[in-house]
Amino acid sequence: MFGPFAKPRVLAVLVAALFLAAGAALLVAYIWKPHATLRITIGPEGSQSYRFISAFIKVTEAQHPRIKFATVTTPSLLDSAKALEQGKADLAVIRSDVPLPANGETLVILRHDALAIITPHHSSISGVPDLVGKTIAFVTGPAQSDNSRAFDLLLSYYNIAPDKVKREFMAVEDIGPAIERKQVAAAFAVGPAGPGEVVQTVAAIAKATKGAPKVLNFDDAEAIVKRFPVLESFDAPKGSFDSRPAVPDDDITTLGVNYRFAVPITMLDIVADAIGRSILTTKAQLMNVAPMAGQIEVPDVNDQNPLLPIHPGFAAYLNNGDQSFFDQAERYLYLFGIPLSVGASVLTLLVGMFNARTSKKDREAVEHLLTIAHEATTADRERLEALESELHQAVADCVGKPNDAEKGAEQWRTQLAMQHAMRRFERRNAALNAEGAKTSPRGDQPSPNEAATLSPTDSR
Known part of the structure; x- marks a missing residue:
């Protein structure tokens, strides 16, 4: 009559106590051992991305001993985005014009790169439509397929089929001689206003042609960005890519892309906050090893239509400043x-x-x-x-x-x-x-x- 549960109320109390004990144990473990091992994408050895990520890991682990990193080698930016989306990485460097991970959110923007179409000083090319029927040089490297895809976006805005412009992929030092031999009419390079692919390409062309190259100006940059939000308007002041002689020779507006650290939306707020703050507080140390770290910036937390939303854990820090551990851990309680x-x-x-x-x-x-x-x-x-x-x-x-x-x-x-x-x-x-x-x-x-x-x- 009384069944197998002789004392159901006592059993209820015991089970409830077990629940409370388990919760208390998890809370104590979380307070005393808040550590994480994060998988981070890293480019091919020797690349600029590889050097930056290596420096970032070293500095961040020193700043936060309970945060460890395991590198995930990816041959391209597209593979880096896929690794994050497929759950193979917890932190990835992605580029805005590469298909973005559906589960990704932004921590910081690492840098902005210009999409530069560079011509010799004597060229008659003044715009993208003038490239039809001509051959364009692309710099070989891990990002060459991503750069080619970005070039296709520009062509599509002007209703130019991709096959109407021929492409040659070559080492940056070979681009100048190829233009001098009229093997190619111009070059397409992606890089920052500083040391990088654009500056190297400008130098190679200037050396071979004995004149200051030109960088095409995009008067319709804003219209292009509205159609393709993965691109952005890029202002290049006079001399951004070379100072003697100045390239460009006047302030211009071109198009650009940005690189950012992306994390999955499932990342704990307290971890995202720790990583984001570490990047900002160690920026000077990172610049000593990887100069590109000087361009690191936080995304606009007030942007109502962001390309990739900022992670709420880091956004809370940017909006509210430092919080106590218990303030940050409140939602986990x-x-x-x-x-x-x-x-x-x-x-x-x-x-x-x-x-x-x-x-x-x-x-x-x-x-x-x-x-x-x-x-x-x-x-x-x-x-x-x-x-x-x-x-x-x-x-x-x-x-x-x-x-x-x-x-x-x-x-x-x-x-x-x-x-x-x-x-x-x-x-x-x-x-x-x-x-x-x-x-x-x-x-x-x-x-x-x-x-x-x-x-x-x-x-x-």
Whole structure:
């Protein structure tokens, strides 16, 4: 009657205590050992990206000993974005014009690069439409396919099919001689306003042609950016790519892309905050190893339509400044507390359902005993023997299982019902024996069959 759970309320308390202990253990572990091992994408060895990531890892691990990095080598920026999207990396360098990871969010913008179309000083090319039917040189390297894809965006804006402009991929030092031999008409390079691919390409062309190259100006840059938000307007002041002679020879506007650190949206706020702050506070140290770190900047937290949203953990720091650990960990306490609260509520509901079902069984047992007692009042000898057998079974069901001290009321009613039924059996047996004595030929002894009948009290 009482089932296998002898003390359901005690069990509920024990399980609830277990939930609380587990939550407390997780909280203590989180407070005292907040560490993380993060997988970060890194470009081919020797590349500018490789040098920067190597420096970043060294500086960040020194700043935060409980943050460790495991590098994930990717041959291209596209592969870097895919690694983040596929869950193979926790931190990746991505470029805005490369297909962005669907699960990515921004920490910081690393730098802005210009998309520069460079022509020799004597060239008649003044715009992208003038490139139709000509051959353009591209610098070989890990980003050559990404650069070619960005060039296709420019062509598509002017409704020029990609196959209308031929491409030659070559080492940067070979571009100048190729232009001098008229093997190519211009060069397309992607790089910052400083040491990088654009500056190297300008220098190679200037050396071979004995004149200051030109960089095409995009008067319609804003219109192009509106159509292709993955690009951005890039202002190149006079002399951005060479100072003697100045290239460009006046302030121009071209197009550009940006590089950024991206993290998955599932990254804990406290981890994203730690990494983002580390980048900003160690920027000077990073510049000593990787000069490109000087261009690191934070994204605009007020941008209502960002290309890749800023991670909320780092955004909270940018908006509110330093917070205590418990302020940062507050949402994780909620994450622990809500499941524990729901689990306790569900447990309480289950215990209540169990108690209700057990109480119903107890009431049914009492009613069964009372029914047996009532019927025994008028039963004949044969029916009484059957009822007595049924009573023995009911008593065995009630008494043969562990008592539950917390169910005293139900147990007391059941015992009263058993005693009432047994007294009815005793009285009926006595009545039947008395009637048998009056009708017996000898008038003094019950028959052997009657003597063999045991009362419930004797059977106990």
